[in-house]
Amino acid sequence: MTSGQPSDKLHKNESIKASSLFLRGTILEGLSDSLTGSLDSDDQQLTKFHGIYQQDNRDIRSERRRKKLDKAYTFMARICLPGGVCTPEQWIAVDDLSNYCEFKTLKITTRQAFQLHGILKSNLKNTIKMVNDALLTTLAACGDVNRNVMCNPNPPESRVYSEIQKLAELVDAKLKPRTSAYAEIWLDGEKVLSHGGSDQEPLYGATYLPRKFKIAFAVPPYNDVDVFAHCLGFIAIIEEGKLLGFNISVGGGLGMTHGNESTFPRLGDIIGFCRPDEVVSVAEKVVTIQRDFGDRTNRAHARFKYTVEDLGKEFVLNELNKRLGFSLGMVKPYVFKSNSDRYGWVKDFEGYWNLGLFIEGGRVLDDNNLSLKKGLREIAKVHKGDFRLTANQNIIIGRIPESEKDTIQNLVNQYGLDGYVSFSEIRKNQIACVALPTCGLALAESERYLPSLVSDIEVILEDLGLLSEPIVIRSTGCPNGCGRPYLGEIGLVGKVPGKYNLYLGAGFEGERLNKLYKKSITHQQIIDALKPILIDFAKNRNDEERFGDFTIRAGYINATSHGRDFHKSLKSID
Numbered sequence: 001m002t003s004g005q006p007s008d009k010l011h012k013n014e015s016i017k018a019s020s021l022f023l024r025g026t027i028l029e030g031l032s033d034s035l036t037g038s039l040d041s042d043d044q045q046l047t048k049f050h051g052i053y054q055q056d057n058r059d060i061r062s063e064r065r066r067k068k069l070d071k072a073y074t075f076m077a078r079i080c081l082p083g084g085v086c087t088p089e090q091w092i093a094v095d096d097l098s099n100y101c102e103f104k105t106l107k108i109t110t111r112q113a114f115q116l117h118g119i120l121k122s123n124l125k126n127t128i129k130m131v132n133d134a135l136l137t138t139l140a141a142c143g144d145v146n147r148n149v150m151c152n153p154n155p156p157e158s159r160v161y162s163e164i165q166k167l168a169e170l171v172d173a174k175l176k177p178r179t180s181a182y183a184e185i186w187l188d189g190e191k192v193l194s195h196g197g198s199d200q201e202p203l204y205g206a207t208y209l210p211r212k213f214k215i216a217f218a219v220p221p222y223n224d225v226d227v228f229a230h231c232l233g234f235i236a237i238i239e240e241g242k243l244l245g246f247n248i249s250v251g252g253g254l255g256m257t258h259g260n261e262s263t264f265p266r267l268g269d270i271i272g273f274c275r276p277d278e279v280v281s282v283a284e285k286v287v288t289i290q291r292d293f294g295d296r297t298n299r300a301h302a303r304f305k306y307t308v309e310d311l312g313k314e315f316v317l318n319e320l321n322k323r324l325g326f327s328l329g330m331v332k333p334y335v336f337k338s339n340s341d342r343y344g345w346v347k348d349f350e351g352y353w354n355l356g357l358f359i360e361g362g363r364v365l366d367d368n369n370l371s372l373k374k375g376l377r378e379i380a381k382v383h384k385g386d387f388r389l390t391a392n393q394n395i396i397i398g399r400i401p402e403s404e405k406d407t408i409q410n411l412v413n414q415y416g417l418d419g420y421v422s423f424s425e426i427r428k429n430q431i432a433c434v435a436l437p438t439c440g441l442a443l444a445e446s447e448r449y450l451p452s453l454v455s456d457i458e459v460i461l462e463d464l465g466l467l468s469e470p471i472v473i474r475s476t477g478c479p480n481g482c483g484r485p486y487l488g489e490i491g492l493v494g495k496v497p498g499k500y501n502l503y504l505g506a507g508f509e510g511e512r513l514n515k516l517y518k519k520s521i522t523h524q525q526i527i528d529a530l531k532p533i534l535i536d537f538a539k540n541r542n543d544e545e546r547f548g549d550f551t552i553r554a555g556y557i558n559a560t561s562h563g564r565d566f567h568k569s570l571k572s573i574d
């Protein structure tokens with residue numbers, strides 16, 4: 001399945017997968033070794049497929065090194081929620097589990113999943129079991145497989161929304177690995193139906209995919225899932241309240257490496273249209289194309305975006321038509337208006353209320369100033385509808401009957417969950433990846449930094465009367481792109497502690513990448529760089545012109561028209 005790639009050139013992860021007996025490795029043995037808090041390094045690659053990362057608390061890494069102590073190892077577990085939807089009971093179950101973790105927080109991820117940080121090895125098995133007891137899973141939340149399938153979680157404006165959510169769930173289920181290793185390791189061999197029971201991987205084979213694979217469903221005019229950042233995107237086409245089908249986008253992905261221009265963010269190309277009943281086959285066949293043609297020799301070149309870039313979208317379309325046994329239809333017109341979330345109360349077509357709440361950095365926590373975790377738990381105790389995690393790291397309390405609206409609003413006020421009413425638009429349009437202290441790849445702060453940068457930018461915006469102007473700002477602690485920073489009108493990407501690359505010029509609708517404006521600059525230099533541009537924007541913008549578009553029209557930055565040009569035509573770099 002490696003399409004003629006010489007076996008001596010394959011990346012070492014390929015042999016780890018091949019010899020793992022369908023993701024078993026020696027994980028079970030490692031879990032019972034109480035002499036160390038860590039797992040064997042090959043097993044650490046395999047646990048990712050089970051939704052689990054070994055990490056250490058980087059805040060205390062050097063202190064422990066000085067004291068000649070081992071790193072403070074713990075584990076992060078990512079819990080899949082296709083389309084970000086869960087029940088109040090599931091919310092409470094995950095909230096309960098977070099109390100046994102070092103950080104005692106829930107993290108809402110940019111892919112509508114939960115993360116629990118700081119699980120001790122001795123508590124890992126129990127945690128995963130409890131996740132499954134709540135009818136959730138961590139299987140395939142990470143690893144070289146299809147990940148949590150995303151879907152527009154906005155309040156249903158019509159029945160069509162639920163149809164699309166169901167398709168997202170079907171695709172998610174169809175692409176789950178079938179190995180029984182998950183049940184064997186974490187659930188004492190219990191056979192869990194949705195995980196399948198055989199030790200065959202009919203879709204993936206023994207070496208799974210060359211790299212992670214990501215799918216999203218968008219419902220125009222909302223592009224809140226950033227559909228073009230995905231390996232495979234489905235853009236719903238709705239006419240007169242009926243779902244006709246989906247435009248299909250292939251080859252999106254954002255990760256890159258500083259200083260390596262052969263790596264770049266890339267937005268997907270739309271190659272055709274399919275009917276709703278064809279969606280699952282399309283997803284499956286696209287995955288097989290990546291399985292068979294993706295680069296298994298170099299993980300920095302192994303994502304589907306490079307397969308599409310190298311082979312061409314025409315090749316991918318022909319191959320897909322061949323594997324489907326029919327030809328995709330012609331692309332249909334659609335319009336995206338933004339990649340942000342909607343906040344506040346919205347009534348849906350069935351008369352239920354939905355409440356969009358802002359959660360800074362997606363971190364659900366209680367501290368001296370905030371009681372978000374307690375508040376959301378209290379809501380979950382009385383709420384009969386659902387919770388929806390958004391791709392912008394926020395929450396929608398969904399399907400609230402009229403009779404419960406006041407109760408929920410009172411809890412929102414009581415626990416300080418009402419930031420959505422008073423916060424500036426730039427604050428409500430931020431995404432920050434996790435970064436320090438848990439992310440092993442972080443070069444700089446992100447989640448713990450962006451709120452303070454936004455506060456300083458707010459001072460400038462207030463003077464300019466722009467506090468109610470939605471400007472999309474996103475930060476990450478490294479160039480991997482977990483907060484989708486290359487789709488931020490203002491993007492910040494960590495270089496070294498305290499220094500960031502500043503990117504400008506992305507489209508507000510998530511249809512244009514930004515470009516590097518200043519390299520490796522400090523907090524004060526970021527403010528100094530942005531201030532004159534914001535002043536110019538306030539004075540000279542056209543009607544309704546967005547900040548990202550303005551930075552291009554005013555000549556601060558060249559537009560990035562394609563991922564391969566991301567590193568080219570730089571205007572102002574020190």
Ligand code: SRM
Pocket residue numbers: 053055076078108109110111112113114115141147148214229252253254255256303362393432433434435438439440441480481482483484
């Ligand atoms: Fe990510 C790796 C966190 C969304 C691109 N990502 C990581 C790891 C697991 C670090 C590691 O490998 O050791 C981070 C764990 C940090 C921690 O302590 O929790 C991590 N990624 C996240 C999350 C939690 C960020 C957040 O604050 O919400 C998001 C979890 C999503 C989920 O629920 O599945 C997250 N990661 C993304 C996205 C955004 C998206 O998918 O829409 C991207 C860019 C899109 C893409 O995939 O191209 C992204 N993460 C990466 C990459 C770069 C991949 C590449 O193609 O080069 C890595 C590193 C890697 O895979 O080697 C990475």
Ligand code: SF4
Pocket residue numbers: 433434435436439440441442443446476477478479480481482483
């Ligand atoms: Fe970690 Fe980098 Fe992803 Fe941020 S972007 S979570 S620093 S891997």
